Amino acid sequence: MALDPDQFRALTTAAPADAWRAIIDDILSVCVQPLSAPNASGEVTRRDRAIGALDHFLAAAAWDLWEQFGETVDRNADRLVDWWSSPYSAKAILILDGLSLRELPWLVEGAKARGFAVHRTTAHGAEVPSETNAFARALGFNSRSQLQNNGGGMAHRFAPARTECVDLPWKDCADLIDASPNWIFWHQWPDSKLHDGSGAGQGLDTLTRDIAAQLASDDFWEFVERLAKGRRLVITSDHGYAATGLFFDAPDEQAAFLKGILKSGRLVAGEHDPGPFVPPVALQANSPHGKHLLAVGRWKWRSQGGYPTLAHGGLSLLEMLSPSIEMTK
DSSP states (O other): OOOOHHHHHHHHHSOHHHHHHHHHHHHHHHHTSOOOGGGHHHHHHHHHHHHHHHHHHHHHTOHHHHHTHHHHSOBHHHHHHHHHTSOOSSEEEEEETTOOGGGHHHHHHHHHHTTOEEEEEEEEEOOSSOOHHHHHHHHTOSSGGGGGGGTTTTOSTTOSOEEEEEOOOHHHHHHHOOSOSEEEEEEOTTHHHHHHTOSTTOSHHHHHHHHHHHHTSHHHHHHHHHHHTTSEEEEEOSOOOBOGGGSEEOOHHHHHHHHHHHTTSSEEESOOOOOSOSSOSEEEEEETTEEEEEEBSSEEOOOTTOOOSSBOSSBOHHHHEEEEEEEEO
C-alpha cells in the first residue's frame, strides 16, 4: 500500500518538524477511532497495515526523517516534565509499559463512559532506542525498578512525588494509592504480556484480546479512578511495539545482514556498519542513551527459534510513538 501522490508530495517538501507532525496526526486519526471487543482483533490488524504505508514511505523514501526524529519530534519524557511543572495542586502519571497508539480507543472511550473529562489526546516520541530503561533514565531514574516502593526518592525530575512500579492485578494496585498529592505509577503491563506472547505463532491477536479485556474491566477503571481522585492524570507509555508478525520477509542479502548483526532483535548497542543497502534496512543512531544500530521499517528475517511476532527497539511508527491522554474526574 502506497501514499497517495498529494500526501507523498506534502511530506517530501515539508520541513522535518512539519512532516513529522503531519505523520503523527495521520496516525492519530486512524488509531483513535472507537473499537468494540467483538471486532477488535481484525480492526487493529487492519489499522496496523494501514499505518504500514507511512512506515514504508519512511523506510524507502524518507529515512532522513528517522535520522532527525530525536531532534524534531517532542520526546515524551520532556513533555511529561513540562506538564508536571503546570500549576495543578495534585497530579499523577500512569505509565503502562509498552502501551501503543493501538490502545488509545479503549482508554479514551472508557474514560468518557465512566465520567472522566478527557482534556487532551496526543502522541509524543519515545526515546532512541525505544527501551524501558532509556525512558526511565530520561525521567531521572536509574531504571524502571527504582520507582518501586517509592525508591526514587528526590533525585529525579518529578520530585516531590510518590513512585511505584509493579506488575500486580489492578485491584492490588488500587490499594497501593495513598493520599500523597503527586504520584508516578509505572505498571509493567502490557509489556509483560507482549513478551509472553512474542514467540512464533502468537502475537497481535492474542495481545489485542488481553488488552480489550484489561482496559474494559471494572478493576482497571477503579484503579484509574483511585489514582485520579483529586488529581490531574496523564496515562502514557515508555514506548510502543511492533507487530512484527505482520512484517515482510527481507530479501536474502538484507536478511543475512540483519540476522548477522541484530540476531532476533531490532537493535544492537554500539557503533556498527549499517550495510551498503539503499534504501537502508538499519540506521546508526547517536542519542543521549549512546550509539545503537536500529532496524528500519517493516522487515523480518528468519532466525533461530523463530523471529518474534511482537517486539520493540527498532524504527517503526508504532514502536517509536507513545500515546498521552490527560483526564480528570
